[in-house]
Amino acid sequence: MFAYAGKILRVDLTTGKISTEPLSEKLAKEYIGGIGLGIKLLMDNSTPGTDPFDPDNPIIYLTGPLSGTLGPTGGNSYAVVSKSPATGGVGNAEAHGFFGPDLKRAGYDAVIITGKAPKLSYLWIDDDKVEIRNGEYLQYKTVNETDHMIREELGDFYIRVSAIGEAGEKLCRFAAIINDEFRAIGRAGMGGVMGSKNLKAVAVRGTHDVNVANFEGFREFIKMIFERMKGPATKKYKTLGTPENVLVLNSLSALATRNWTNATFEGAEKVSGEWLNEHYVKKIVGCATCGMRCDHIAVVPEGPYQGSTSRLEFECLWSMGPLCGIDRLDAVIEAMRIVNEYGMDGISIGVVVAFAMDCYEHGVITKDQTDGIDLRFGNAEALIQIIHKIGKREGWLGNALAEGTAKAAEIIGGDAWKYACHIKGLELPGYDLRTLKTAALGFSVSFRGACHLRNGAYSPDVKGKVNRFKIEPGRGKMIVPDGHVYNVIDSLIVCKFSRGTYYDGLKDLANYYTLATGIPMTDAELDKAGERIENLARLFNIREGKGTRDYDKLPWKIENVPVPDEGPAKGVCVNEEEFQLGLDDYYAARGWDSNGVPTVEKLDALGLGDYEYIVKDVEKGAAKAVVQGGKA
Amino acid sequence: MVRAQDRKFVSADPEKCIGCCVCEYACAMTKEHTFNPTKSRIRALRLGPLNNLAVTCRHCEDPACIAACPRDALSQDENTGIITVDEDACNGCAWCISACQFGAMMMHPEKKVVFTCNSCKDEEDGPQCVKWCPEEALTFVTAQELAQKSRINAVKSLFQEAKEKKAAAK
Numbered sequence: 001m002f003a004y005a006g007k008i009l010r011v012d013l014t015t016g017k018i019s020t021e022p023l024s025e026k027l028a029k030e031y032i033g034g035i036g037l038g039i040k041l042l043m044d045n046s047t048p049g050t051d052p053f054d055p056d057n058p059i060i061y062l063t064g065p066l067s068g069t070l071g072p073t074g075g076n077s078y079a080v081v082s083k084s085p086a087t088g089g090v091g092n093a094e095a096h097g098f099f100g101p102d103l104k105r106a107g108y109d110a111v112i113i114t115g116k117a118p119k120l121s122y123l124w125i126d127d128d129k130v131e132i133r134n135g136e137y138l139q140y141k142t143v144n145e146t147d148h149m150i151r152e153e154l155g156d157f158y159i160r161v162s163a164i165g166e167a168g169e170k171l172c173r174f175a176a177i178i179n180d181e182f183r184a185i186g187r188a189g190m191g192g193v194m195g196s197k198n199l200k201a202v203a204v205r206g207t208h209d210v211n212v213a214n215f216e217g218f219r220e221f222i223k224m225i226f227e228r229m230k231g232p233a234t235k236k237y238k239t240l241g242t243p244e245n246v247l248v249l250n251s252l253s254a255l256a257t258r259n260w261t262n263a264t265f266e267g268a269e270k271v272s273g274e275w276l277n278e279h280y281v282k283k284i285v286g287c288a289t290c291g292m293r294c295d296h297i298a299v300v301p302e303g304p305y306q307g308s309t310s311r312l313e314f315e316c317l318w319s320m321g322p323l324c325g326i327d328r329l330d331a332v333i334e335a336m337r338i339v340n341e342y343g344m345d346g347i348s349i350g351v352v353v354a355f356a357m358d359c360y361e362h363g364v365i366t367k368d369q370t371d372g373i374d375l376r377f378g379n380a381e382a383l384i385q386i387i388h389k390i391g392k393r394e395g396w397l398g399n400a401l402a403e404g405t406a407k408a409a410e411i412i413g414g415d416a417w418k419y420a421c422h423i424k425g426l427e428l429p430g431y432d433l434r435t436l437k438t439a440a441l442g443f444s445v446s447f448r449g450a451c452h453l454r455n456g457a458y459s460p461d462v463k464g465k466v467n468r469f470k471i472e473p474g475r476g477k478m479i480v481p482d483g484h485v486y487n488v489i490d491s492l493i494v495c496k497f498s499r500g501t502y503y504d505g506l507k508d509l510a511n512y513y514t515l516a517t518g519i520p521m522t523d524a525e526l527d528k529a530g531e532r533i534e535n536l537a538r539l540f541n542i543r544e545g546k547g548t549r550d551y552d553k554l555p556w557k558i559e560n561v562p563v564p565d566e567g568p569a570k571g572v573c574v575n576e577e578e579f580q581l582g583l584d585d586y587y588a589a590r591g592w593d594s595n596g597v598p599t600v601e602k603l604d605a606l607g608l609g610d611y612e613y614i615v616k617d618v619e620k621g622a623a624k625a626v627v628q629g630g631k632a
Numbered sequence: 633m634v635r636a637q638d639r640k641f642v643s644a645d646p647e648k649c650i651g652c653c654v655c656e657y658a659c660a661m662t663k664e665h666t667f668n669p670t671k672s673r674i675r676a677l678r679l680g681p682l683n684n685l686a687v688t689c690r691h692c693e694d695p696a697c698i699a700a701c702p703r704d705a706l707s708q709d710e711n712t713g714i715i716t717v718d719e720d721a722c723n724g725c726a727w728c729i730s731a732c733q734f735g736a737m738m739m740h741p742e743k744k745v746v747f748t749c750n751s752c753k754d755e756e757d758g759p760q761c762v763k764w765c766p767e768e769a770l771t772f773v774t775a776q777e778l779a780q781k782s783r784i785n786a787v788k789s790l791f792q793e794a795k796e797k798k799a800a801a802k
Contacts, residue, residue, distance in 0.1 A: 068667055207668070209666040211666055219661065285650040285681050288652055
């Protein structure tokens with residue numbers, strides 16, 4: 001095989017057994033790699049109903065077919081898939097940086113890790129030599145300390161490390177896995193799954209060649225992409241960066257503020273991309289093999305957080321800034337730094353804190369319960385204090401919030417659930433869904449819970465292609481094609497920031513794939529692979545009892561708290577009727593039944609016939625429910 | 633004969649280099665027709681996000697690597713300054729690696745002989761790492777040119793500062 005390593009590594013942490021098996025070309029073509037292959041392996045290597053923190057829940061590291069090549073962004077990636085402790089469904093995330101290519105060069109398309117190590121350990125993959133090593137000396141070390149200490153111990157500066165911090169070890173449900181200081185397998189709590197396995201890190205050194213099928217053709221193709229990356233398609237990422245969104249969304253009344261209370265933020269200027277770049281950004285760096293650069297490295301020049309350094313993107317800036325009502329970037333930079341040290345999802349942490357602040361402001365939690373922290377919106381010091389508590393699971397509230405908004409609301413009780421802004425258990429990212437209703441629909445049907453990166457459904461709203469204050473017929477159909485594209489992107493594992501450089505969309509990506517692997521691929525086949533992955537993920541969620549219509553729903557505030565801000569969006573929120581219409585439209589466009597379950601015909605068309613039992617089980621369950629209903 | 637100060641070598645600008653390793657991949661792609669940074673003649677180093685630099689052979693005068701070689705396996709072209717390794721003579725003892733201050737002499741992962749940058753002397757358009765560097769951080773320059781560039785930048789910023797001070801005073 002070209003480009004692929006052709007090999008899957010299996011590690012059982014309980015028994016210490018390590019083995020390899022070949023990756024078949026059929027599996028490679030049908031599921032591509034990355035999250036596609038990951039979801040397939042998760043489905044086939046797990047027992048229904050397994051708790052995400054149970055040793056039997058596999059955590060799967062994956063490379064993509066392009067990992068390890070000079071393909072810009074595709075060359076430097078990896079993904080992680082497991083059952084998510086946040087949602088109980090598919091958990092997946094991708095990260096770039098420097099770790100992925102070494103895993104590929106070491107010779108693996110996937111690493112399936114099961115079991116639980118008897119004590120804190122780390123996995124050392126040195127090409128063909130794989131070892132479970134003692135990691136007790138790394139307990140509660142920050143991600144970055146862990147990285148340095150492992151490289152020190154093993155004596156090679158160029159070893160790459162993907163690690164968890166204290167939050168992961170303490171089973172925070174939104175703990176991240178982080179590589180290369182600030183590149184995160186951020187969402188869906190993959191770090192918590194690592195922690196549950198007593199697995200502190202995966203360290204890797206790969207020295208084997210990665211060869212492509214058509215060397216000359218591949219070189220010319222990537223040269224073209226590198227050229228395109230100098231142009232307008234990537235300008236945003238190389239200049240202001242994603243924080244450019246702050247003022248854009250604010251002007252659209254779509255900048256969720258104070259936990260979706262307001263849709264505009266009076267302090268937006270002071271947390272804008274413009275302000276960040278002018279006052280804090282010291283250098284813009286990038287990942288291995290990338291022709292763009294997007295990592296805006298911000299350094300606080302003065303004040304209480306002087307010297308604090310972190311990389312800031314829109315999502316985390318927003319979650320710990322406007323969403324918490326905070327207009328101080330120095331505090332946000334410091335908060336981001338701490339979040340990376342503990343190893344937490346920078347989106348979820350801000351939403352969790354904003355949720356707690358909302359509860360506090362409404363008297364649902366009291367100052368006694370916060371251990372004296374004055375958890376008002378806008379209190380930057382409180383943000384930092386509570387992040388420490390969550391990272392360490394310290395105190396009643398810190399411990400509750402480490403469970404994520406959904407479970408924390410249950411623990412807190414009372415009206416707390418009304419302020420919990422999540423879908424399927426995963427916290428909402430940075431868009432006010434009340435005023436971006438295509439996004440509301442798109443986020444609600446995402447298989448990993450609230451997510452802007454499963455179908456990019458915010459795009460037609462923000463670009464003004466639709467009436468964003470209304471869900472109309474046809475809106476469901478509109479978000480289907482990009483859902484496939486995004487699945488393909490995450491399976492090839494190219495960076496979503498690079499999506500504008502594939503001028504011919506899936507045609508470019510199909511060509512890219514074939515040049516690298518030698519496996520024939522058309523744009524139609526790629527689209528079908530994207531659809532297959534979408535359906536398989538949905539099936540997994542259904543198998544786990546989390547995948548039907550009942551789970552595609554919006555947070556209470558999105559449907560019940562109209563936007564109070566003056567302007568065109570005043571009074572807007574999503575009403576249940578239009579939302580249900582949107583779901584009908586989406587399910588119909590997908591060939592799913594009205595319960596959001598793929599039909600047998602659909603599964604057969606996608607080559608997923610083996611999983612028909614899952615669909616039939618749901619039908620049986622539904623029939624039973626009707627009978628019982630009749631008796632009552 | 634070319635004077636030593638006129639010899640060109642690949643140099644990275646620490647202000648521009650972001651440690652992205654594109655140079656490493658471009659090198660191995662050119663020299664070894666594969667993707668593998670461990671076979672690159674140039675290596676990028678990231679100490680932290682703000683501290684990055686790619687390093688390769690600087691074609692020194694009286695190179696320490698040659699002096700250190702006990703088997704006369706290394707020789708230097710008197711015009712270009714390029715160090716050539718006689719792969720039959722080299723036994724991979726690594727004395728030259730110890731001697732090089734820049735870590736520019738490296739052990740080949742498969743051949744067990746040392747290798748270093750030859751400025752892509754067989755490529756029509758010169759060093760390929762320079763061509764591929766997306767940050768234009770790499771240049772193929774002489775020491776003279778490097779010094780000139782630094783001087784020009786230093787003086788420019790001096791005048792810029794003076795101008796700004798003047799403007800601020802007004």
